Amino acid sequence: xxxxxxxxxxxxxxxxxxxxxxxxxxxxxxxxxxxxxxxxxxxxxxxxxxxxxxxxxxxxxxxxxxxxxxxxxxxxxxxxxxxxxxxxxxxxxxxxxxxxxxxxxxxxxxxxxxxxxxxxxxxxxxxxxxxxxxxxxxxxxxxxxxxxxxxxxxxxxxxxxxxxxxxxxxxxxxxxxxxxxxxxxxxxxxxxxxxxxxxxxxxxxxxxxxxxxxxxxxxxxxxxxxxxxx
Amino acid sequence: xxxxxxxxxxxxxxxxxxxxxxxxxxxxxxxxxxxxxxxxxxxxxxxxxxxxxxxxxxxxxxxxxxxxxxxxxxxxxxx
Numbered sequence: 001x002x003x004x005x006x007x008x009x010x011x012x013x014x015x016x017x018x019x020x021x022x023x024x025x026x027x028x029x030x031x032x033x034x035x036x037x038x039x040x041x042x043x044x045x046x047x048x049x050x051x052x053x054x055x056x057x058x059x060x061x062x063x064x065x066x067x068x069x070x071x072x073x074x075x076x077x078x079x080x081x082x083x084x085x086x087x088x089x090x091x092x093x094x095x096x097x098x099x100x101x102x103x104x105x106x107x108x109x110x111x112x113x114x115x116x117x118x119x120x121x122x123x124x125x126x127x128x129x130x131x132x133x134x135x136x137x138x139x140x141x142x143x144x145x146x147x148x149x150x151x152x153x154x155x156x157x158x159x160x161x162x163x164x165x166x167x168x169x170x171x172x173x174x175x176x177x178x179x180x181x182x183x184x185x186x187x188x189x190x191x192x193x194x195x196x197x198x199x200x201x202x203x204x205x206x207x208x209x210x211x212x213x214x215x216x217x218x219x220x221x222x223x224x225x226x227x228x229x230x
Numbered sequence: 231x232x233x234x235x236x237x238x239x240x241x242x243x244x245x246x247x248x249x250x251x252x253x254x255x256x257x258x259x260x261x262x263x264x265x266x267x268x269x270x271x272x273x274x275x276x277x278x279x280x281x282x283x284x285x286x287x288x289x290x291x292x293x294x295x296x297x298x299x300x301x302x303x304x305x306x307x308x309x
Binding site: 058059066095100104105106107109147149183 | 243247295298300301
């Protein structure tokens with residue numbers, strides 16, 4: 001599997017993501033600067049990492065979504081290549097129209113930086129196939145704007161098409177409101193595109209890949225991707 | 231020509247910041263504040279002198295960048 005990690009000014013999790021791909025998926029990613037106008041040839045997965053691209057000016061992800069490289073990433077996604085956006089990366093790919101909905105200010109208005117529990121909602125995706133539906137993962141979040149919003153019709157479509165990848169949940173795996181760190185609709189933490197090849201999620205699986213980090217539950221995502229070929 | 235753009239959350243979209251402002255106003259003793267919605271105000275100075283062209287350009291700016299039309303509405307005023 002060949003992975004490219006997109007680097008925008010203000011991004012800060014790109015090296016964590018690279019380390020996770022290196023240690024878990026056994027592949028050394030290439031870094032792609034946002035002003036590049038072409039993607040490296042032969043990428044199977046484009047990873048848009050977390051951080052604070054452009055200082056979250058205007059709206060988180062709004063500026064990055066119009067970077068030159070994003071045009072190429074949209075094109076690559078249309079051609080069926082795999083794209084994953086985590087945290088700010090999720091905000092960026094939503095702003096760019098790769099996924100439906102928007103990430104709004106946390107309902108608590110507070111920046112939330114702690115471990116949360118996630119229920120794996122589907123193993124039917126290249127990103128989650130190493131998990132079983134119903135698995136409960138402990139993974140950190142670190143965001144101010146992770147409150148997923150989409151209109152009711154879109155939410156129904158996401159549910160109907162089994163496109164919700166992860167939900168915030170209680171220790172038994174139930175999506176209880178009290179375990180939702182940001183007010184996201186229907187406790188949604190991560191979603192898939194219609195062709196299931198684009199994933200956006202707020203929590204940071206790349207920061208839960210080693211017991212030293214408090215949890216290695218995020219490793220399954222990188223294991224799922226290890227044998228990926230676009 | 232100057233464009234004055236207001237970007238506001240669509241009705242029905244939760245606005246926790248507006249809610250916090252409303253609570254603060256209540257705490258300060260201001261009565262009768264039914265609801266507060268927070269938005270953004272953006273000014274864009276344009277070299278375009280043709281009103282119709284300017285309006286069309288600013289509308290495209292709003293659709294593409296200044297507003298996220300999934301959750302926000304916008305209004306444009308040219309002065």
